[in-house]
Amino acid sequence: MQPYIKYYANGLSTDILRQLYANMLKPRLIEEKMLVLLRQGKISKWFSGIGQEAIAVGVTMALHPEEYILPMHRNLGVFTTRNVPLYKLFSQWQGKASGFTKGRDRSFHFGTQYYKIVGMISHLGPQLGVADGIALASKLKSKKHVTAVFTGEGGTSEGDFHEALNVASVWQLPVLFCIENNGYGLSTPTSEQYNCENLADRGVGYGMESHSIDGNNIIEVYTKVTAIANSIRKHPRPVLIEFKTFRIRGHEEASGTKYVPQDLMDAWAKKDPLENFQSYLKEENVIDEAFEVEIKTRIVHEINEHLEVAFNEEAIDANLIDELNDVFKPFEYKHITCKSNSKNIRFVDAISEGLKQSMARYNDLIIMGQDIADYGGVFKITEGFVKAFGKDRVRNTPICESAIVETAMGLSIAGIKSVVEMQFADFVSSGFNPIVNYLAKSHYRWGQAADIVIRMPCGGGVGAGPFHSQTNEAWFTKTPGLKVVYPAFPYDAKGLLNTAITDPNPVLFFEHKGLYRNVRQHVPIDYFTLPFGKASLIRTGQDITVISYGAGVHWVLECLEKYPKVSADIIDLRTLQPLDTQTIFNSVKKTGKAIILQEDSLFGGIASDISALIMEECFKYLDAPVKRVASIETPIPFAKTLEDQYLPKERFETELLKLLEY
Numbered sequence: 001m002q003p004y005i006k007y008y009a010n011g012l013s014t015d016i017l018r019q020l021y022a023n024m025l026k027p028r029l030i031e032e033k034m035l036v037l038l039r040q041g042k043i044s045k046w047f048s049g050i051g052q053e054a055i056a057v058g059v060t061m062a063l064h065p066e067e068y069i070l071p072m073h074r075n076l077g078v079f080t081t082r083n084v085p086l087y088k089l090f091s092q093w094q095g096k097a098s099g100f101t102k103g104r105d106r107s108f109h110f111g112t113q114y115y116k117i118v119g120m121i122s123h124l125g126p127q128l129g130v131a132d133g134i135a136l137a138s139k140l141k142s143k144k145h146v147t148a149v150f151t152g153e154g155g156t157s158e159g160d161f162h163e164a165l166n167v168a169s170v171w172q173l174p175v176l177f178c179i180e181n182n183g184y185g186l187s188t189p190t191s192e193q194y195n196c197e198n199l200a201d202r203g204v205g206y207g208m209e210s211h212s213i214d215g216n217n218i219i220e221v222y223t224k225v226t227a228i229a230n231s232i233r234k235h236p237r238p239v240l241i242e243f244k245t246f247r248i249r250g251h252e253e254a255s256g257t258k259y260v261p262q263d264l265m266d267a268w269a270k271k272d273p274l275e276n277f278q279s280y281l282k283e284e285n286v287i288d289e290a291f292e293v294e295i296k297t298r299i300v301h302e303i304n305e306h307l308e309v310a311f312n313e314e315a316i317d318a319n320l321i322d323e324l325n326d327v328f329k330p331f332e333y334k335h336i337t338c339k340s341n342s343k344n345i346r347f348v349d350a351i352s353e354g355l356k357q358s359m360a361r362y363n364d365l366i367i368m369g370q371d372i373a374d375y376g377g378v379f380k381i382t383e384g385f386v387k388a389f390g391k392d393r394v395r396n397t398p399i400c401e402s403a404i405v406e407t408a409m410g411l412s413i414a415g416i417k418s419v420v421e422m423q424f425a426d427f428v429s430s431g432f433n434p435i436v437n438y439l440a441k442s443h444y445r446w447g448q449a450a451d452i453v454i455r456m457p458c459g460g461g462v463g464a465g466p467f468h469s470q471t472n473e474a475w476f477t478k479t480p481g482l483k484v485v486y487p488a489f490p491y492d493a494k495g496l497l498n499t500a501i502t503d504p505n506p507v508l509f510f511e512h513k514g515l516y517r518n519v520r521q522h523v524p525i526d527y528f529t530l531p532f533g534k535a536s537l538i539r540t541g542q543d544i545t546v547i548s549y550g551a552g553v554h555w556v557l558e559c560l561e562k563y564p565k566v567s568a569d570i571i572d573l574r575t576l577q578p579l580d581t582q583t584i585f586n587s588v589k590k591t592g593k594a595i596i597l598q599e600d601s602l603f604g605g606i607a608s609d610i611s612a613l614i615m616e617e618c619f620k621y622l623d624a625p626v627k628r629v630a631s632i633e634t635p636i637p638f639a640k641t642l643e644d645q646y647l648p649k650e651r652f653e654t655e656l657l658k659l660l661e662y
Contacts (some may be wrong), residue, residue: 003276003277003279003280003283004270004271004276005214005216005217005271005273005276005277005280006217007217007219007276007277007280008219009219009284010219010223012219012222012223014286016222017219017281017286018281018286018287018291019061020057020058020061020218020219020222020277021218021274021277021278021281021287021295022295022299023057023060023061023077023080023081024053024054024057024077024218024273024274024277025274025295025296025299026077026080026299027049027053027056027057027076027077027080028050028053028274029296029299029300029303030076030080030086030089030303031046031048031049031050031076032050033303033307034046034093035048042094042311043093043094044106045106045107045254047073047074047107047108047251048074048247048249049073049074049075049076049077050248050249051182051216051245051246051247051248051249051268051272051273052074052075052180052182052215052216052245052246052247052273053076053077053218053273053274054215054216054217054218054221054245054273054274054277055075055077055150055178055180055215055221055243055245056071056074056075056076056077056078056081056150057077057081057218057221057222058218058220058221058222058225059078059148059150059176059178059221059225060077060078060081060082061081061222061226062221062222062225062226062229063146063148063229064145064146065082065116066116066145067116067145067146067147067148068116068117068118068131068134068145068147068148068413068414069082069116069117069118069147069148069149069150070117070118070119070120070127070128070130070131070134070147070148070149070150071108071117071119071120071150072108072120072124072150072151072152072180073107073108073109073120074152074180074182074247075108075150076108078117078150079108079115079117082115082116082117083115084112084115084117085306086302086303086306086307087306087307087309087310088100090306090307090309090310090311091309091310091313092106092107092110093106093107094310094311095315095316096310096313096314096315096316097313097314097316097317098310098313100112100446101445101446102316102326103316104444104445105445105446108120109121109122109445110445110446111413111446111448112446113413113448118130118134118413118448119446120150121437121438121441123433123437123438124151124152124154124155124158124160125151125155125158125159125160125161125164125402125433126160126402126406126409126433126434126437126438127149127150127151127406128149128151128155128160128161128163128164128165128177128403128406129160129163129164129167129402129403129404129405129406129407129409129410129434130149130406130407130409130410130413130438131147131148131149131164131168131175131177131410132164132167132168132171132173132175132403132406132407132410133406133407133408133409133410133411133412133413133414134147134410134411134413134414135147135168135173135174135175135236135238135410136171136173136366136407136410136411137410137411137414137415137416138174138414139171139172139173139174139236140364140366140392140416141414144174144233144234144236145174145233146174146175146176146229146232146233147173147174147175147176148175148176148178148229149175149176149177149178150178150179150180151177151178151179151180152179152180152181152182152185153179153180153181153182153183153185153190153193153194153199154185154186154188154193155179155185156179156193156194156199156202157193157194159402160402160403160406160433160434163398163400163402163403164177164403164406165177165202165203165206165208165238165240166206166398166400166403167397167398167400167403167404167407168206168208168238169206169207169208169238170398171395172236172237172238173236173237173238174232174233174236174237174238175238175239176225176228176229176232176238176239176241177238177239177240177241178241178243179199179200179240179241179242179243180215180243180245181199181215181242181243181244181245182245182246182247183245183246183247183260183264183268184247184251184259184260185251186251186255187251187255187259198212198242199240199242200212200240200241200242202240203239203240206238206240208237208238208239208240209237209238209239209240210239210240210241210242211224211228211239211240211241211242212241212242212244213225213241213242213243213244214243214244215243215244215245215273216244216245216246216271216272216273216276217273218273218277219277221243224241225241228241245273246264246268246271248265248268248269278292326443326444326447327443327444327480327481328443328481328483328505329443329447329449329504329505331502331503331504331505333499333503333529333531333532334502334529335529335530335531336498336527336528336529337528338524338525338526338527338528339526340524340525340526341524341525342522342523342524342525343522343523343525344520344521344522344523345490345520345521345523346490346516346517346518346519346520347489347490347493347511347512347515347516347517347518347519347520347521348379348380348381348516348517349490350490350491350493350494350497350521350523351381351455351493351494351497351511351516352380352381352382352383353494353523354493354494354495354497354498354501355367355381355382355385355419355497356385356388357498357526357527358419358497358498358501358502358527359385359388359389359393361527362417362501364393364416364417365393365416365417365418365419365501366392366393366395366408366411366416366417366418366419367382367385367393367394367395367418367419367420367421368395368397368404368407368408368418368419368420368421369382369395369396369397369404369420369421369422369423369455370396370397370398370399370421370423371396371423372385372394372395372396372421373385373386373391373394373395373396374386374396375396377421377423378423378457379457379513379516381421382394382421400430401422401427401428401430401431402430402431402433402434404420404431405420405431405434405435405438405439405452405454406434406438408420408450408452408454409434409438409439409442409450409452411451411452412448412449412450412451412452413448416451417451417452417501418451418452418453419452419453419454419455419501420452420453420454420455421455421457422454422455422456422457423457424457424458424464424467424468425456425457425458425459425470425471425472425510426458426467426468426469426470426472428454428456428472428475429472432475435454435476435479435482435506435508436475436476436479436482438450439452439481439482439506440479440480440481440482440506441481442481443481443505444480444481449504449505450505450506451504451505451506452506452507453497453500453501453506453507453509454506454507454508454509455509455511456472456508456509456510456511457511457513457516458470458471458472458473458510458511458512458513458550459471459512459513459514459515459550459551459599460514460599460631460636460643460646460647461514461551461643461647462513462514463638463639463640463643464513464636464638465636465637465638466635466636466637466638469636469643470636471510471512471550471598471599471600472600473486473508473510473576473600473606474600474604474605474606476508476577477576477577477606477609481505481506482506482507482508482577483500483503483505483506483507483508483532483575483577483578484507484508484510484575484576484577485497485500485507485508485509485510485532485574485575485576486510486512486549486550486573486574486575486576487510487511487550487574488512488515488519488548488549488550488551488552488553488554488572488574489519489521489553489572490519490520490521490523491521491522491523491524492530492536492572492574493511494523494524494528495528495529495530496509496530496532496574496575497509498527498528498529498530499529499530499531499532502529503532510550512550512551514551515550515551515554519554530574532575532578533575533578533579533580534574534575534580534583535571535572535573535574535575535580535583535584536571536572536574537569537570537571537583537587538553538557538570538571538572539560539568539569539570540569541566541567541568541569541570541591542567542590542591543566543567543568543591543593543660544566544567544568544569544591544593544594544595544656544659544660545568545569545571545584545587545588545590545591545593545594545595546560546568546569546570546571546594546595546597546656547571547573547584547594547595547596547597547607547610548570548571548572548573548596548597548598549572549573549574549576549598550599551599552597552598552599552648553570553572555597555648555649555652556570556597556652557570558649559649559652559653559656562653563657566656566660568591569587569590569591571583571584571587576606579606579610581613581617584610584613584614585613585614585617585618588614588618588621588622589618589621592621592622592623592624593622593623593624593659593660593662594611594614594618594622594626594627595626595627595628595629595652595655595656595659596610596611596626596627596628596629597629597630597648597652598628598629598630598631598648599630599631599647599648600630600631601630601631601632601633601634602628602630602631602632602633603633605628605630607628607629607630608628611626611628614626623662624659624662625662627655627658627659629648629651629652629655630648631646631647631648632645632646634646
């Protein structure tokens with residue numbers, strides 16, 4: 001048949017044309033086999049990319065093997081063009097141990113550093129910001145690499161898309177943003193997804209070069225992307241490409257295509273990228289029947305051979321120890337003591353010193369946040385850092401918490417540590433998704449560490465109202481894969497921050513604003529570390545165990561100054577995840593009574609978990625119920641009288657005395 005698509009070889013060699021054809025044929029034949037296996041119940045789900053192979057193959061062939069690609073679930077051609085072993089893909093889709101996620105995730109939700117592929121998560125948007133981070137690392141290291149990231153037209157409606165494009169444009173990052181506009185987001189047509197003629201037009205709003213390409217024309221995809229990629233390598237910048245294509249099967253096979261008008265389906269069937277290219281190559285005598293038979297036979301044999309390997313692999317063994325151990329990247333803590341003199345400094349100074357000394361220790365460590373560069377941050381913690389380390393490493397960011405967390409993840413993938421400052425802990429809600437769904441789960445899913453510290457200025461008592469006063473640690477202590485640190489004293493703040501930056505896992509580092517300039521302590525001048533998961537026993541006694549962290553520790557000490565005859569163990573938790581349960585249990589078994597103070601509101605806070613742990617482990621030693629004291633169940637008010645009522649300082653004293661008398 002005559003090809004429906006018009007091709008212009010543009011001087012491409014016979015070898016390249018044949019390679020383009022073979023690389024499109026391979027994912028098509030794999031998909032056809034997968035659809036058979038799906039009907040047989042041998043795989044659980046399939047997201048078809050049939051009809052879209054030219055985009056994945058053309059982009060991948062245009063990039064160098066050492067350049068990262070961040071594909072979606074219809075980009076099988078990325079994996080096959082990068083020559084990922086098929087048995088590993090088949091094992092991945094069957095939940096076998098040889099797959100990339102050890103049965104912990106399915107489909108294309110995985111990455112592989114060996115093949116420089118970073119898979120997506122179901123929330124779609126975060127991978128765009130991750131591409132920014134990888135590209136930033138390339139730019140900082142002068143590698144002249146391009147990072148390509150895929151999304152669908154539906155994903156362009158997510159805030160992450162716009163944040164990522166804005167960051168890439170402001171920082172002139174070498175990212176190739178690839179939109180596969182395939183007509184439908186599940187069943188919602190493009191007319192209900194966006195209100196502009198071409199998605200490429202959105203590049204104008206970000207000061208970004210953009211192109212619209214026929215995504216079914218493999219030669220156009222390959223040649224234009226090759227030219228654009230070469231240009232980006234010479235002059236780093238982001239480029240937006242919209243590939244016009246169509247999804248001829250369901251969003252996933254179970255959803256079907258009944259919502260698609262038949263005439264539209266018929267029109268796009270004529271534009272099949274593989275069939276058209278095959279016809280063109282035959283017409284141009286680039287391939288013949290013998291070549292076609294030979295290459296199909298070879299691919300089918302490879303598919304069947306690798307399927308047999310995957311099918312013969314035993315079902316994955318559920319090993320509890322491995323499951324728990326793989327949540328975090330192993331971290332061998334090294335205790336570094338400081339023999340230098342100490343000086344009396346404020347909490348805020350201890351944080352600043354820890355950051356500065358860690359920046360010197362790790363010469364590619366990046367700090368990112370709003371107003372942190374020349375201005376020094378709203379709390380002046382990074383004042384003078386630009387002069388010391390330069391703007392490449394101390395980076396002002398646009399107001400886009402989600403994209404910056406994702407950028408930090410991309411930096412980690414590229415081997416660079418980072419610290420992200422949330423201007424206020426309250427604002428982390430705008431970056432919540434990538435923290436709990438990307439950072440927290442990456443090592444467990446495919447062994448990729450998220451080497452990121454997120455600093456969280458938090459807490460009430462300063463008349464800042466509902467949006468600048470929250471202490472929201474409980475949002476994160478319940479999320480496996482995150483570490484949560486919450487110091488109460490300058491010494492702990494500096495030592496624990498240094499450890500957090502050394503630790504290759506994601507750490508939420510809470511810094512109470514009320515302590516910044518109100519608490520002083522002698523702190524070693526030089527660099528030192530303190531261990532996670534080790535509480536501080538501030539005072540020992542026999543009558544009661546008092547457990548707190550952050551500003552609550554100081555409220556406890558103020559209260560007990562009024563009652564010098566109360567003999568109490570005072571435990572400053574210091575880290576909430578990991579939690580030092582042994583120190584808690586040892587103390588409660590000795591005193592027989594326990595009271596837990598937290599600034600967060602009561603329901604769902606960490607005090608509830610600590611109380612439950614004490615009841616489970618120390619019940620027979622208790623002489624009274626475990627008591628929790630916390631802020632009231634309202635948002636944090638602004639007026640001082642209302643804020644004083646909200647906070648638990650006075651209620652703690654009342655409840656402590658009642659428990660002592662029990």
